[in-house]
Amino acid sequence: MRRAFIPLVMMLAGVTPGLAQQAPVAEPQTNTPAPARGGVISPVLTIDSERLFHDSAFGQRVTREIEVESEQLATENREIEAALEAEERELTEKRSQMKPAQFRLLADAFDEKVQRTRAEQAAKNRALSEALDLERERFLSAAAPVLEQLMRNSDAAVILExxxxxVSSSVIEVTDEAIALLDEAIGTGLTDAD
Structure with a gap:
């Protein structure tokens, strides 16, 4: 089985046993159009979708916006935490001066406030994640026609993640070219009206 596999791999790589040491043969001229921007002509292309998003102008804008909002939320969380800790200390100090039933009412109200505040802050955090997901979807929708054009320019049938x-050749990796085309076509994703 292994002996049959080696010639198959060599054949797929364009190497024939006995001819491996010969000088390369010039390829026949074809009427295939030259790829745009120095790209590659291949039926299969690969792309790093994470890098496509993060390195594009659109993705960088979204990342900056989400980071700013995340930092604001973290600051707000720290302020709320400090206020709740102070309120808890104050409540603990009052405990010795109160009847147990009175203290229990205040303690239960405080616990309820803490739980409500946690839920509100968690909802804000989820909203940030959802906003990022929506922006990614928006990016992919805007990127689809650009990537389709890149496929046509490269005579490709498919772009794989x-x-x-x-294993693949780095020649068919077109993330940088796709980022340049996307930056040109959609930029940051904001319109003049925004």
Whole structure:
């Protein structure tokens, strides 16, 4: 089985046993159009979709906006935490001066306030994650026609996710070209009206 596999691999790589040491043969001229921007002509292309988003102007804008909002939420959380800790200390100090039933009412109200505040802050955090997901979807929708054009320019039938491909030539990796085309076509994703 292994002996049959080696010639098959060599044949797929364009190497024929006995001819491996010969000088390369010039390829016949074809009427295939030259790829745009110095790209590659291949039926299969690969792309790193994470890098496509994060390195594009659109993705960088979204990342900056989400980071700013996340920092604001973290600051708000720290302020709320400090206020709740102060309120808890004050409540603890009053405990010795109160009847147990009175203290229990105040303690239960405080616990309820803490739980409500946690839920509100968690909802704000989820909203940030959802906003990021929506922006990614918006990006992919805007990117689809650009990537389709890149496929046509490269005579490709498919673009595969780079991280899902076991082995490939770096020649068919077109993330940088796709980022340049996307930056040109959609920029940051904001319109003049925004």
């Amino acid at each position: 780079r991280r899902r491909v076991f």
